[in-house]
Amino acid sequence: MFTERRKDLLKQGAIWGFIVLELAFFSIAGNYLSVTDTAFMDFDNMLLLLKQSAPIGIIALGMTIIMINGNIDLSVGATFALAAIVMLDSMTWPFMQALGDWAIPLAWGFALLTGVVLGAINGLIVWKTGVDAFIVTLGSMLGFRGLVFMYNGEQPTSHLNWTLVDFAEAQFLGLHTASWFLLAVALILWLVMTRTVHGRNAYAIGNNRDAAVNAGIRVGPHFLLNFMLIGFLAALSAVVFYSESGSVNPNDGMLYELWAITAVVLGGTKLAGGYGSIVSTLGGVIAIQLLRKGLGHIGADTETVNLVIGLILIAVLFLDRQLNRKGKEELKT
Amino acid sequence: MNKTLKAALACSTAMIGTSALAQDDTYTIGITQNNVGVDSYQTTYEQAFIAAAEANDNVEVVVLDAGGDVARQIAQMEDLIQQEVDAIIIWPTNGEAVIPAVRKADQAGIPVVVTNSNIAEAGFDFVASFSGPDNITQGSRSAEIMCDRFKELGIADEARVVEITGQPGYTTAIERSDGFQDRLPEVCPNVELVESQPGDWNREKSQQVMEAFLVKYDDIDGVYAGDDNMGVGALNAAKAAGRDGITFVGATNFAVGYEAMGEGDYWGSIYQSPVDDAEAALRTAIDVLDGEDVPFLNYFDTPKITQDNMDEFDKPVF
Numbered sequence: 001m002f003t004e005r006r007k008d009l010l011k012q013g014a015i016w017g018f019i020v021l022e023l024a025f026f027s028i029a030g031n032y033l034s035v036t037d038t039a040f041m042d043f044d045n046m047l048l049l050l051k052q053s054a055p056i057g058i059i060a061l062g063m064t065i066i067m068i069n070g071n072i073d074l075s076v077g078a079t080f081a082l083a084a085i086v087m088l089d090s091m092t093w094p095f096m097q098a099l100g101d102w103a104i105p106l107a108w109g110f111a112l113l114t115g116v117v118l119g120a121i122n123g124l125i126v127w128k129t130g131v132d133a134f135i136v137t138l139g140s141m142l143g144f145r146g147l148v149f150m151y152n153g154e155q156p157t158s159h160l161n162w163t164l165v166d167f168a169e170a171q172f173l174g175l176h177t178a179s180w181f182l183l184a185v186a187l188i189l190w191l192v193m194t195r196t197v198h199g200r201n202a203y204a205i206g207n208n209r210d211a212a213v214n215a216g217i218r219v220g221p222h223f224l225l226n227f228m229l230i231g232f233l234a235a236l237s238a239v240v241f242y243s244e245s246g247s248v249n250p251n252d253g254m255l256y257e258l259w260a261i262t263a264v265v266l267g268g269t270k271l272a273g274g275y276g277s278i279v280s281t282l283g284g285v286i287a288i289q290l291l292r293k294g295l296g297h298i299g300a301d302t303e304t305v306n307l308v309i310g311l312i313l314i315a316v317l318f319l320d321r322q323l324n325r326k327g328k329e330e331l332k333t
Numbered sequence: 334m335n336k337t338l339k340a341a342l343a344c345s346t347a348m349i350g351t352s353a354l355a356q357d358d359t360y361t362i363g364i365t366q367n368n369v370g371v372d373s374y375q376t377t378y379e380q381a382f383i384a385a386a387e388a389n390d391n392v393e394v395v396v397l398d399a400g401g402d403v404a405r406q407i408a409q410m411e412d413l414i415q416q417e418v419d420a421i422i423i424w425p426t427n428g429e430a431v432i433p434a435v436r437k438a439d440q441a442g443i444p445v446v447v448t449n450s451n452i453a454e455a456g457f458d459f460v461a462s463f464s465g466p467d468n469i470t471q472g473s474r475s476a477e478i479m480c481d482r483f484k485e486l487g488i489a490d491e492a493r494v495v496e497i498t499g500q501p502g503y504t505t506a507i508e509r510s511d512g513f514q515d516r517l518p519e520v521c522p523n524v525e526l527v528e529s530q531p532g533d534w535n536r537e538k539s540q541q542v543m544e545a546f547l548v549k550y551d552d553i554d555g556v557y558a559g560d561d562n563m564g565v566g567a568l569n570a571a572k573a574a575g576r577d578g579i580t581f582v583g584a585t586n587f588a589v590g591y592e593a594m595g596e597g598d599y600w601g602s603i604y605q606s607p608v609d610d611a612e613a614a615l616r617t618a619i620d621v622l623d624g625e626d627v628p629f630l631n632y633f634d635t636p637k638i639t640q641d642n643m644d645e646f647d648k649p650v651f
Contacts, residue, residue: 035361035393036416045415052408154533155502158429160455165433245403247429252403292405296397296412 011268011320015283018312019290026294033298040297047174049289054178055080055241057285060260061182061189062233064281065226067264068193070206070273071126071133073227076234076260078144079118080253083235084242085151087111088159101163108243112235118144119231123224133223141257148250158247168244181240182282185233190278202226206273262309263288266316360622361393362386362615363413364422367449368401374607374651375424378449381611392619403430410434414441420461420618422446428504432456444621448614450505457629464617465610467632468505471584471603472512474637478601479555479582480521482639486580489521492554495546496529497539497567499559506531509559509584524555532563539566547574555580561590561602568598586638591648594640601639604646609633 023041030040038045059076066073087107090096096103118140125136151157168177175183193199205212205219213219242248266284269276292305369379379396386394395418399406406426413421414437421438423445425431432455438445439459447463483489496513499506510529517524527550532539539558546553547570556571556579558564564583571579583590586602593599613633620627638646 034416035395036418038416042415045412048408048411048415052404052411055404154500156427156429158453160429160432160453165436169433169437241404244433245407245427245430246433247403247427249403249427249430251401289408292408293412296395296409297416299395301398 012277012280014316014319015267015280015287019283019287022287022290022294026290026297029298030294035299036297040294045293047171047176047179049286049293050179050182051176052293053285053289054182055237056256056259056263056288057182057282058185058237058240059230059234059256060263060281060285061185061278062230063257063260063264064267064269064276064278065189065193065202066133066230067261067269067271068202068206068273068276069223069226070209071223071226072137072261073122073133073230074137074257075118075122075140075144076230077253077256078141078148079115079231079234080238080256081148081248081250082118082144082151083111083114084238084248084252085148085157086114087239087242088157088246088248089151091159091161104161104164104167108239111239112232115231115233115235115238116228117231119228119234120224122231123227126227127220127224145254152250154250156247156249160246164243165246168240178240178244181236185236186278186282193278198222198225203274206270206275208274259288262313265313268316268320270320358391359393360391360419360619361395361416362420362422362618362622363395363397363409363416363418364448364614365397365399365406365409365413365424367399367406367424367426369398371401372651377650378607378611381608382615385612385615389615389619392615394615399426401426403427406431407434410438414438414443418443420444420446420622422448422464422614422618423452424448425450425452428452429455432459435459444618446614446618446621448617449610460629461621462617462627462629462631464614464631464633466585466605466635467630468508468584469512470632471605471635472509472514473516474512474603474635475509475557475582475584475601476513476516477520478637478639479557479580480517480524482580482582482600483521483524483555488554490523492521492524493550493552494524494526494555494557495543495550495553496526497532497542497556497558497563498529499531499563500533501531506534506559513557513584527553532558532566534560534563536562536566536569539563540570543567543570544574547571547576553579555582558583560585561587561593561599564599564602565589565593568593572598585635586646586649587651588649591638591643591646594638594643597640599640601637603635604638604649605635607650609635 026040063073090107090110091103122137122140126133170177201217201222204217205222209219263284264281266287267280288309291308295305366379367375369375383396386392397409399409403426421443423431432452435445435456436459444461447460449465451463483492498510517526530542532542556567558567561583564581568581581599583602586604590599590602610633617627617631
C-alpha cells in the first residue's frame with residue numbers, strides 16, 4: 001500500500017517537476033538568448049501562461065474523465081468550432097439584437113447547449129451501438145466539422161462586441177477571466193472525480209468494465225453523461241475564447257483533440273483507462289503552453305515545440321510502462 | 334523565493350536602464366506570422382524577413398509563427414506585449430479575431446503594423462500602418478495588360494471578356510475585381526465584360542466555371558482571373574474545348590501561371606514578391622518607430638509581368 005502511494009506521488013509529481021525544469025531552463029536560457037529585457041519568470045507572464053492554457057486546458061480536463069473511462073473523444077475540436085459559430089452568429093439574429101447586451105448570456109447558453117447536444121449524440125451512439133468511442137468520435141469529428149463548413153462555407157463567422165471583449169479581457173484579483181474558468185472547471189472536476197460516486201464509477205469502469213457491470217454500475221448512461229460533459233466543456237472553452245476574439249475560422253479547433261489528449265497523457269492518465277488525475281492534466285496543459293511560450297521567448301523556431309513535445313510524450317509513456325510493469329507481473333503470479 | 338524574484342527584478346530593471354543608454358538606437362520588433370510552411374510564399378517571406386533584419390544592425394527581431402491557429406496568434410501577441418517589444422508586425426490568421434489583441438498592443442503603447450492582408454475596418458484605429466500589396470492596383474494593372482494585348486491583336490474595339498473572381502466576401506477578391514472593372518472601360522472603352530463568376534481561388538472550380546462560359550458564349554477573347562491558379566484552371570478548360578486565341582490574364586503571378594506563360598498559353602499577370610512583402614513590412618515598422626510620416630495604407634510595388642518581359646523575373650516560389 002505504501003509503495004503504491006509513493007508510486008502515485010512520483011507519477012503525479014513528475015509533471016510538476018517537469019514544469020519546474022522548464023521554468024528554470026527558460027529563465028536561464030532567456031538571459032542569454034532572449035532579445036527582450038523582461039524576465040521569463042515575470043509574475044505577469046505567469047498569469048498570461050494560465051490564461052493562454054485555458055482554451056485547450058478546459059477541454060483537456062474533460063478529456064481526462066473520458067480517458068479514465070477508457071474512452072476517447074476526437075470530436076472536441078469540431079464541437080469547439082461549432083459552439084463558437086452558434087455563439088457569434090446567434091448574436092446577429094434580429095430578436096437577439098433587440099435584446100442589447102442581454103443577448104450575451106443567451107448566446108452563451110445557445111453555445112453551451114450546442115456542445116451538450118453534440119456530446120449527447122456521441123454518448124448515445126457509444127451507449128446504444130457499443131461501437132468503440134474512438135470510431136464513433138472519429139466519425140462525428142468529420143461530421144461536426146462538415147456542419148461547421150455548411151454553416152458559413154469557407155468564410156469566417158464574426159461578431160465583434162466590445163462589451164464581450166471587455167468582459168473576457170477583465171482581470172479579477174489579477175487573474176484573467178479565462179483563467180478563472182480554467183481553475184473553476186479544474187476544481188469542480190477534481191471534486192467530482194475524488195468525492196462523488198460518479199467519479200469512483202469512472203475509475204471502476206475504466207479499470208474493469210465487466211466487473212463494473214457486475215457491480216451494478218450502469219455503464220451506458222455513465223458514458224452518456226461524460227460525453228455530454230465534455231461536449232459542454234468544449235463549448236465552454238469556445239465561449240471563453242471567442243468572447244475575446246469575436247471571429248471564428250471554419251477550421252478553428254482543428255488538432256485541439258490531439259493537443260488535449262497530449263496534455264492528458266503528459267499528466268500521466270493511462271490511455272487504457274482506470275487511472276488518471278485532473279490536477280496532473282492541469283499540469284500537462286501548463287507544461288505544453290510553457291514550452292510554446294518559452295521557445296518563443298528564447299527565439300527558437302516555434303515549430304520546434306512539436307518535436308520537443310513529441311519526444312517528451314514518448315519518454316512519459318516509456319516511464320509509465322516501466323513503473324507499471326512490476327505491478328502487473330505481481331498480479332499474474 | 335519571493336525575495337530572490339524581487340531581487341532579480343530589481344537587477345533586471347537596473348540593467349534595462351543601462352542597456353537602454355548603451356544601445357538607444359536598437360529596436361526590438363516582434364512578428365507573428367499566419368502559417369509558415371503551409372505554402373512557399375509564407376516560407377520565403379519568413380526567410381526574407383529574417384535576412385532583412387540581420388542586415389540591419391539597429392534591429393532585433395522576435396520571429397513567431399501562429400501555425401494558422403488564432404488562439405496561438407493571440408497568445409503570441411500577448412507575449413510580445415509582455416516582452417515590451419518596440420513594435421509588432423502581424424500577419425493576421427483571421428482579420429477580425431485579432432482585433433482585440435491588436436487593441437491591447439495599442440493600449441500598451443506598442444505600434445502595430447499589419448502585413449500582407451489587412452485586418453477588418455473595426456480595428457483600423459489601433460493600427461499604425463498596413464504594409465502589403467494593393468489589390469486595386471493589381472486589378473487595374475491587369476486591365477491594362479489585357480487592353481494592351483487587345484490593341485496589339487487589333488481587337489480592342491470588339492473584344493469580349495469574362496472574369497473569374499476569388500472567394501466572395503474576401504476583401505482581396507472584391508478589390509482585385511473592382512480594380513479591373515473600373516480600369517478596363519477607361520483604357521479600352523469598347524471592350525465588353527460579359528460575365529463575372531466566382532472561382533473561389535480554386536483551380537478545379539474555375540475550370541468548371543470556364544467550361545460553362547465556353548458553352549454559353551461562342552466568342553470569348555479574354556479571361557481575367559483573380560489569381561493565376563484560377564487563370565490556369567480556365568486555360569485548361571479552353572484547351573480541352575479546343576478554343577484558341579483567348580488572352581488569359583491573372584491578378585497575381587503563381588508558378589503555374591509563369592510556366593504557362595513560358596509555354597505561350599497564358600499572357601500575363603502581376604508579379605508579387607514575398608521578399609518585397611517582407612522587406613516592406615520591416616521597413617514600415619522601422620519608419621513608424623523613427624517617427625516618420627508613414628501612410629496608413631503603405632503599399633509595395635507589384636509590377637506587370639507578361640510573355641514579353643517574363644525573363645526579367647524569377648519564377649515565383651508559390
